[in-house]
Amino acid sequence: MGLRTLSDLHRKDLFQSKGFINDEWMGAADVDHAAEAAHTAFKSFKKTSARQRAKWLRKWYDLCIENADDLALILTLENGKTLAEAKGEVLYGASFLDWFAGEAERTHGELIPTANLNQRIITMKQPIGVAALLAPWNFPIAMITRKAGAAFAAGCTAVVKPAGETPLSCLAQAVLAKEAGFPKGCMNVVLTLNNVSEVGEALCKSKLIKKLSFTGSTRVGKLLASQCAGSLKKLSLELGGNSPFIVFDDAKIETAVEACIMAKFRNSGQTCVTANRIFVQDKIYDAFAEALTEKIKTLKVGDGREDGVFVGPMTHERAVEKAIGHINDAKSHGASVILGGEAFQPNNLKGYFLQPTVLTNMSEKALTTREEVFAPVVALYRFKTEEEVLEKTNAVDVGLGSFIITENMPRMWRVAEALEVGMVGVNIGLLSASENPFGGVKESGYGREGGRQGIDEYLQIKSIFMNVAS
Numbered sequence: 001m002g003l004r005t006l007s008d009l010h011r012k013d014l015f016q017s018k019g020f021i022n023d024e025w026m027g028a029a030d031v032d033h034a035a036e037a038a039h040t041a042f043k044s045f046k047k048t049s050a051r052q053r054a055k056w057l058r059k060w061y062d063l064c065i066e067n068a069d070d071l072a073l074i075l076t077l078e079n080g081k082t083l084a085e086a087k088g089e090v091l092y093g094a095s096f097l098d099w100f101a102g103e104a105e106r107t108h109g110e111l112i113p114t115a116n117l118n119q120r121i122i123t124m125k126q127p128i129g130v131a132a133l134l135a136p137w138n139f140p141i142a143m144i145t146r147k148a149g150a151a152f153a154a155g156c157t158a159v160v161k162p163a164g165e166t167p168l169s170c171l172a173q174a175v176l177a178k179e180a181g182f183p184k185g186c187m188n189v190v191l192t193l194n195n196v197s198e199v200g201e202a203l204c205k206s207k208l209i210k211k212l213s214f215t216g217s218t219r220v221g222k223l224l225a226s227q228c229a230g231s232l233k234k235l236s237l238e239l240g241g242n243s244p245f246i247v248f249d250d251a252k253i254e255t256a257v258e259a260c261i262m263a264k265f266r267n268s269g270q271t272c273v274t275a276n277r278i279f280v281q282d283k284i285y286d287a288f289a290e291a292l293t294e295k296i297k298t299l300k301v302g303d304g305r306e307d308g309v310f311v312g313p314m315t316h317e318r319a320v321e322k323a324i325g326h327i328n329d330a331k332s333h334g335a336s337v338i339l340g341g342e343a344f345q346p347n348n349l350k351g352y353f354l355q356p357t358v359l360t361n362m363s364e365k366a367l368t369t370r371e372e373v374f375a376p377v378v379a380l381y382r383f384k385t386e387e388e389v390l391e392k393t394n395a396v397d398v399g400l401g402s403f404i405i406t407e408n409m410p411r412m413w414r415v416a417e418a419l420e421v422g423m424v425g426v427n428i429g430l431l432s433a434s435e436n437p438f439g440g441v442k443e444s445g446y447g448r449e450g451g452r453q454g455i456d457e458y459l460q461i462k463s464i465f466m467n468v469a470s
């Protein structure tokens with residue numbers, strides 16, 4: 001079969017290119033109109049039963065699974081990730097709808113034991129209101145469903161803003177959410193490209209919007225937090241990371257290599273939890289570097305629609321430029337490029353490709369020590385002791401994901417507890433599951449998405465304080 005294009009979609013209506021407001025497709029990004037539609041819908045949506053919302057979420061989940069091939073194709077065409085990865089993201093994205101369908105009915109309040117026996121206090125959880133959901137270009141489906149699944153389960157309505165680079169997957173989700181039965185005005189989508197600052201600011205400043213959830217860079221997260229200060233919106237921020245991937249001497253090399261490939265090459269290195277600083281203990285350093293490099297040499301780079309391709313292009317040109325800057329900077333601090341190191345065009349393909357790259361002898365002075373590479377660049381740092389590696393890993397402003405590879409259980413516990421991060425992977429290169437509370441600490445942001453905690457981001461607590469004296 002040749003390379004697939006939009007004309008191969010089974011359901012042509014999944015390809016939409018206009019914004020979606022109050023169940024209508026619109027040209028301009030009109031935040032006020034979208035916020036009003038969501039606000040009006042909220043008045044009745046908040047009164048629907050959790051069981052009904054769970055049914056809509058399950059139907060939406062079923063539609064994602066039914067249309068998985070079409071959704072994956074749209075995703076590959078707009079983001080560049082391989083079809084296999086895109087299919088994986090469709091399933092991962094759908095799993096949040098299934099998960100939050102379950103959570104919708106578990107937003108229990110509590111009866112609080114009171115000091116005064118003539119009083120009773122009970123609490124209830126209520127939806128916060130209209131939520132603005134701002135998603136990034138690296139996971140254009142899963143970051144929508146992770147946010148919207150939780151918001152709708154809680155009884156909130158939404159104004160969704162996908163990244164300007166990847167609006168199509170989000171619009172296809174809007175088609176399916178409507179088909180699943182969500183009432184008019186529940187899911188609104190505003191599009192941006194060159195006007196992202198204006199749209200972002202309007203979402204932050206809208207009085208009708210009570211909650212904002214953003215996944216993206218720390219730089220933009222800080223900007224949005226400052227813009228939301230005026231209306232004191234509740235915020236969830238899932239921002240940049242600088243994940244350490246620590247291979248201890250006692251690790252199994254095959255486990256370390258397999259986990260590192262997953263943690264580094266998923267989505268061509270463009271994930272918020274991508275292994276950024278790979279710390280390898282002295283005794284295992286050379287053997288690990290060699291085994292990893294041999295494995296990376298086997299990874300096929302190319303058009304994500306082609307069979308066997310493991311690494312697709314980067315999503316935009318500035319990502320390649322930034323990675324080349326990081327490689328040159330590392331070299332200037334003494335690093336050796338033992339594989340790759342350059343932008344290239346595999347089979348003369350147009351696109352933003354970078355050779356999978358391995359850098360050894362990394363210095364702490366290199367920019368990648370403090371900045372995310374967000375590219376298929378493996379930077380290997382050497383360390384001697386557990387204390388040393390902990391000090392180095394924690395000496396950054398961010399703390400999202402981390403990975404440790406060890407066969408020593410006491411060490412696993414010591415290190416996992418000492419790492420200043422939101423998530424620790426042990427002998428695995430992945431942190432993604434709908435049941436995992438995903439999120440960070442320090443300048444990686446706050447709030448959790450997915451897990452039992454994810455729905456709470458869209459709820460507020462009300463207490464009822466009663467005099468029960470007879």
Ligand SMILES: NC(=O)c1ccc[n+]([C@@H]2O[C@H](COP(=O)([O-])OP(=O)(O)OC[C@H]3O[C@@H](n4cnc5c(N)ncnc54)[C@H](O)[C@@H]3O)[C@@H](O)[C@H]2O)c1
Binds near residue numbers: 138
């Ligand atoms: N946490 C994540 O999943 C994630 C996702 C994408 C990018 N990033 C980080 O960002 C870096 C660079 O990516 P980039 O060049 O797209 O970054 P960027 O800072 O320009 O944009 C990040 C995201 O924020 C949105 N955005 C930008 N300005 C905005 C504004 N004023 N209001 C509202 N939204 C706005 C963009 O649409 C994009 O989705 C990456 O290297 C990585 O460190 C992280």
Ligand SMILES: O=CCCC(=O)O
Binds near residue numbers: 431438
């Ligand atoms: O990049 C951000 C999210 C990645 C994930 O959920 O695995």
